[in-house]
Structures are given as structure tokens and as C-alpha cells.
Amino acid sequence: MPNLRVKALTGMAALAAGAVAITLTACTPQTSTPTASAPDSLSVAWPNDATTLDPAWSATDQNNEVSMNVYQTLVGYEYTDGEDGSKVAQGIGITPGLAESWTVSGSTVTFDLRDTVKFYPSGNPLTSADVKFSLERNLGATGGPELNGSGIYSADQIEIVNTSTVALHYTDAQGNPVPASPASIAALRFATYGIIDSSVALGHATPTDPDGGDWLAKNVAGTGPYFIESRTPGQNLTLKSVPDVWSGPPAFSTVRINVVNDANVASLLKGNTVNIGLYGLTPKDVNSLRNSGFRAVHAQTQNYLELQLASDTGPLADPLVRQAIAHALPYDKIVEQVYFGDAQRSLSFVSPHASGYAPAWEKYGDAQKAQQLMDKAGNPKVSISLQYSNESGTYESAALLIKDALGKIGINVTLESQTTSTVLSSILARGSGQAATPAADMILFNISVYLEDPKAPTNLWADSKGVLNFPHFAVPQVDELQKTWAAQAPGAERDQAYRTIQEIAADDASFLPIATIGRSIVSVPGITGITFQPEIGVRYSTLIPSK
Structure with a gap:
């Protein structure tokens, strides 16, 4: 599903799995004592296959995970070690990756590449030409909006200094140089910016496919830590560790991925068929597995449950009614009853780890004020629809609690369960301006923001042209602040500008953060090294089996 570096309405995330390769066609649920995995092999289950192997188009969870x-x-993520053996990346911290070092001078970041990296299986050394080729392709692909938001708009801003050095020159949309910021560099951590062996890719180019994209969609030309040993599209994929990979050999040298479609992941875990899971597990499943002796690890990643209200039409055009809804929402019940305490209330669309964060929605949640606001609005008869994804029972459970809470202040809510693609289309149709009339009055959705910088969510929801701006929120002051400060480095003035944006958006009450739901991974005892980063997916190379 397309995401513009945002995952909307997906399931929880990636699923890695058990000890031996298996055929998952007709599984009989059973419960047994969880056991650890084999020493050097994982068997992973995906609900859907990857649609492409090309990193520039990694717009689904499975694509991203490959x-x-x-x-x-x-550059890579900066992880903090957790007490449970997991590693969590929060904020915009970066570590060396294929670039062993970099320097920042004004609007330019110069990267020095490692001289020990080779592509597999070609054996070609990594060069700055590979970096330019890979980033340039992204300008017209999935990563384009994020590069633009960081200050890279055209190929001539990516300079080959010499064979092992590449420089990025950052500008605003008008081409004026802007200071290179930590957030700009942090965007390069995303998997869509994986560096490709340009010599191999161009060797498969054709007049109609000048960058070898058709070949890259079905083949891999990377540096590791794994390569694809075999693949049967729609059925399975096997990864093997790259020999002598510069970053060190993974503990699990083989990863066998099976596409299981609608198989019940919790049952596969309990049956010792799968021994680490993320996709396809509801909060109820996670709680049940935890109580059955499995190890459930949770991190407050940037996954949010949020409600958008169509504020330009119908009864929700009245800000008093919207503010009443904001007060009436059952935040605590959703956290405790839907997510079993693994979530926490969200107080902004900006990550609390981001510079410029403001808990602007903290003022809502008073049921008495909700009724007072409805009284002030004249107690109108309000009948509205709430659309949500039927992907799992989680959304419906939250929707039912919302319906009950709003009924107490005289707002009648009709629930509309739709496919994930339908709900996403409802949001995008409004955000793109293609639909003046909303498909529903309210949309309940789950979204992940990959970059912990306030410019990213502001660009999506609070900018009048934001692609996810379902409410049609439009405030000239917000647009001007975003235009002025998006490309600037974090600082006191920039932080205050984004706090102002959040306060304005909170007062408008057309976008209502409900809960930071984070991400849970369940495994058998003994597997450590699980990583949590803003991107959804399991990094197999960090996993360590029990001894």
C-alpha cells in the first residue's frame, strides 16, 4: 500500500518465524510450550508477498522488509538498548552505515564511503556513482517526497566529488541554499534509500527502461547483509547471509519466508510453527500469547491511532461540536480495553521525541466540558458516520467505544466498516482535492510517521495541501509557518513555530490524536536483538538465537 514514507492503516508490521521451513496451507491450531529457534535458521511468515524487490519502490511492509x-x-539508526534485550530507535539520531563519516558545512553534507564494501554477487566495490544513481532514482519514486522535504529536489544536488566521496547540497523548493539539518540526514536511514550496484542495474537497462528498474523489481544488487537465494513469487523467498559481509555475519544465516495469506499467526506461534511474530497479531493476541508464556516485547514507536473529522461540511463544520467530540472521546478506555495497556494516550500528531513537540491536545478529555460545548452549540441533532478499516477487530473495538461515548452527548454515530484500501482512498481523495464531499464524516485510522520531525506530520495533515488532510483543514498562518521553517535546522524559533502550528490544529479539533499504539513483537524465549525503528519491518541481521 502506498505510504509516502507513512504507513496508513496497515497491520502491526512484520513477521519473522520459526526453526524449519514449512508449508503453511492447512494448519490445525494447537497449543504447546514455546520453544527456541534452530541455531542459524529462521522460517518467516508473511501475510502478503512483496510486490517488488526494488528499494526505490518499497511502499509496503513486505517490500520495505526485503x-x-x-x-x-x-547512515543507520541510533538504537538504545532495552532491558528486555531489544533495541529501540527514537529521535533523529544517526550512525555510520555505508558512509563511515560525514561533514556538514552550511547547506552541504559530504559523505566519505567505506572502502571495504562490495556488492554481492558482482563483487563490485561501492562507489559514489552508486550513491548518486540510487538517490537520483528515488527522486521519481517512493522516496521522492521525503528527499524533497529534506531539501533535495534534483539530481544536480547530488555531487560525485571523487570515487569514494559524495556531497548533497540542500535547498528550499525555490533553489535557495538552506542549512543541512540533522533531520535531513536522518531521512537517509530509510530502507527506500538502499544503495544499488549501478553497474549491474545499468547492465540490464533498455531504451524503455534506462535505469534497469524492471530487472531490479525481480532481482537484488545490494551489499547485504543478506541476498536472495531463491524466490517463487506469491509463495516463498529464501535469504542467505552474504559471505564476508563488511558489517559482520548475521547469527541467522538463513531466513525462509513463506506467504501464508490468511493463516492465523497466533495459532502458528502456539503450534511452534512460528516463533517470532509481528504481522497479523492483534493486541488481544499479544496479551493472550504473553499469558501463555511467550515473550512479548513492546516499544512506543511512532504508530498512532487517530480520528479525522470532515470540518468543511455538515454538522462537523461547527468547531464547538468538534471540540465537544474531542472532549468526549474515551481515550483511557481505548488504551486499556483495546490495547491492554500497551498503548498510551497521544497528545499531538508530532512525536514527543521531536524537537518542537507540544502536547497541544492535552486539554481535551473532560466529559462534562463536552456536554457544555454541545449546550453552547444549541444541542443540535447530530447524526454522523464513522469509517474504519475491517483489517482487524482492533479498529471496530475502538469504533464501538467512540460510538458509545459520543452517544452520551447526543451525537448519533453510524459505523461503516470498509476495506483498508477503501478507507485509505477516502482519505487520499479528500487530501488530493478530488472529492469535495467526504465518503464519511469521520475516519478512524492507524498511521506510522517515519521521521521524528514536526515538518513531516505538518506536511501531511496540517498543510492545506497535505495529501492526508481529510478534514480540509486550511489556515494560512500554518501554511506560511510550514513554508518558512520546514527546511530549517531545529532551533528555538523553529520549535516555537511548530508548537504554534500544533496549538492551532488542536483548537480546530478536526484532527484528533487518540493513542500512541507503538509496536509489539512476540517471540519464543531466547531470541534477543529485536529492533524497533520508525519503519515497519524486522531486521533479521540483528536477531540473536538462544544459546
């Missing part, structure tokens, strides 16, 4: 395991990026 990219983060067979390609590497200039």
Missing part, C-alpha cells in the same frame, strides 16, 4: 535486509544505506 529492502532493509538486502540493501544498506549511507
Whole structure:
């Protein structure tokens, strides 16, 4: 599903799995004592196959997961070790990747590449030409909006200094140089910016496919830590560790991925068929597995449950009614009853780890004020629709609680369960301006923001032209602040500008953050090294089996 570096309405995320390769066609649920995996092999289950192997088009969870395991990026995430053996990346911290170092001078970042990196299986050494080729392709692909948001708009801003040095020159949309910021560099951590062996890709170019994209969609030309040993599209894919990979050999040298479609992941875990899971597990599943002796690891990644209200038409055009809804929402019940305490209330569309964060929605949640606002609005008869994804029972459970809470202040809510693609289309149709009339009055959705910088969510929801701006929120002051400060480095003035944006958006109450739901991974005892980063996917190379 397309995401513009945002995952909307997906399931929880990636699923890695058990000890031996298996055929997952007709599984009989059973419960047994969880056991650890084999010493050097994983068997992974995906609900859907990857649609492409090309990192530039890694717009689904599975595509992304392939990219983060067979390609590497200039810089990596900075992880903090958790007490449970997991590693969590929060903020915009970066570490060396294919670039062993970099220097920042004004609007330019110069990267020095490692001289020990080779592509597999070609054996070609990594060069700055590979970096330019890979980033240039992204300008017209999935990563384009993020590069633009960081200050890279055209290929001539990516300079080959010499064979092992590449420079990025950052500008605003008008071509004026802007200071290179930590957030700009942090965007290069994303798997879509994996560096490709340009010599191999161009060797498969044709007049109608000048960059070898058709070949890259079905083949891999990366630096590791894994390569694809075999693949049967729609059925399975096997990864093997790259021999003598510069970053060190993974503990699991083989990863066998099976496409299981609608198989019940919790049952596969309990049956010792799968021994680490992320996709296809509801909060109820996670809680049940935890109580059955499995190890459930949770991190407050940037995954949010949020409600958008069509604020330009119908009864929700009245800000008093919207503010009443904001007060009436059952935040605590959703956290405790839907997510079993693994979530926490969200107070902004900006990550609390981001510079410029403001808990602007903290003022909502008073049921008495909700009724007072409805009284002030004249107690209108309000009947509205709420659309949500039927992907799992999680959304419906939250929707039912919302319906009940709003009924107490005289707002009648009709629930509309739709496919994920339908809900996403409803949002995008409004954000793109293609639909003046909303498909529903309210949309309940789950979204992940990959970059912990306030410019990213502001660009999506609070900018009048934001692609996810379902409410049609439009405030000239917000647009001007975003235009002025998006490309600037974090600082006191920039932080205050984004706090102002959040306060304005909170007062408008057309976008309502409900909960930071994070991400949970369940495994058998003994597997450590699980990583959590803003991107959805499992990095197999960091996993360590029990001894």
C-alpha cells in the first residue's frame, strides 16, 4: 500500500518465524510450550508477498522488509538498548552505515564511503556513482517526497566529488541554499534509500527502461547483509547471509519466508510453527500469547491511532461540536480495553521525541466540558458516520467505544466498516482535492510517521495541501509557518513555530490524536536483538538465537 514514507492503516508490521521451513496451507491450531529457534535458521511468515524487490519502490511492509535486509544505506539508526534485550530507535539520531563519516558545512553534507564494501554477487566495490544513481532514482519514486522535504529536489544536488566521496547540497523548493539539518540526514536511514550496484542495474537497462528498474523489481544488487537465494513469487523467498559481509555475519544465516495469506499467526506461534511474530497479531493476541508464556516485547514507536473529522461540511463544520467530540472521546478506555495497556494516550500528531513537540491536545478529555460545548452549540441533532478499516477487530473495538461515548452527548454515530484500501482512498481523495464531499464524516485510522520531525506530520495533515488532510483543514498562518521553517535546522524559533502550528490544529479539533499504539513483537524465549525503528519491518541481521 502506498505510504509516502507513512504507513496508513496497515497491520502491526512484520513477521519473522520459526526453526524449519514449512508449508503453511492447512494448519490445525494447537497449543504447546514455546520453544527456541534452530541455531542459524529462521522460517518467516508473511501475510502478503512483496510486490517488488526494488528499494526505490518499497511502499509496503513486505517490500520495505526485503529492502532493509538486502540493501544498506549511507547512515543507520541510533538504537538504545532495552532491558528486555531489544533495541529501540527514537529521535533523529544517526550512525555510520555505508558512509563511515560525514561533514556538514552550511547547506552541504559530504559523505566519505567505506572502502571495504562490495556488492554481492558482482563483487563490485561501492562507489559514489552508486550513491548518486540510487538517490537520483528515488527522486521519481517512493522516496521522492521525503528527499524533497529534506531539501533535495534534483539530481544536480547530488555531487560525485571523487570515487569514494559524495556531497548533497540542500535547498528550499525555490533553489535557495538552506542549512543541512540533522533531520535531513536522518531521512537517509530509510530502507527506500538502499544503495544499488549501478553497474549491474545499468547492465540490464533498455531504451524503455534506462535505469534497469524492471530487472531490479525481480532481482537484488545490494551489499547485504543478506541476498536472495531463491524466490517463487506469491509463495516463498529464501535469504542467505552474504559471505564476508563488511558489517559482520548475521547469527541467522538463513531466513525462509513463506506467504501464508490468511493463516492465523497466533495459532502458528502456539503450534511452534512460528516463533517470532509481528504481522497479523492483534493486541488481544499479544496479551493472550504473553499469558501463555511467550515473550512479548513492546516499544512506543511512532504508530498512532487517530480520528479525522470532515470540518468543511455538515454538522462537523461547527468547531464547538468538534471540540465537544474531542472532549468526549474515551481515550483511557481505548488504551486499556483495546490495547491492554500497551498503548498510551497521544497528545499531538508530532512525536514527543521531536524537537518542537507540544502536547497541544492535552486539554481535551473532560466529559462534562463536552456536554457544555454541545449546550453552547444549541444541542443540535447530530447524526454522523464513522469509517474504519475491517483489517482487524482492533479498529471496530475502538469504533464501538467512540460510538458509545459520543452517544452520551447526543451525537448519533453510524459505523461503516470498509476495506483498508477503501478507507485509505477516502482519505487520499479528500487530501488530493478530488472529492469535495467526504465518503464519511469521520475516519478512524492507524498511521506510522517515519521521521521524528514536526515538518513531516505538518506536511501531511496540517498543510492545506497535505495529501492526508481529510478534514480540509486550511489556515494560512500554518501554511506560511510550514513554508518558512520546514527546511530549517531545529532551533528555538523553529520549535516555537511548530508548537504554534500544533496549538492551532488542536483548537480546530478536526484532527484528533487518540493513542500512541507503538509496536509489539512476540517471540519464543531466547531470541534477543529485536529492533524497533520508525519503519515497519524486522531486521533479521540483528536477531540473536538462544544459546
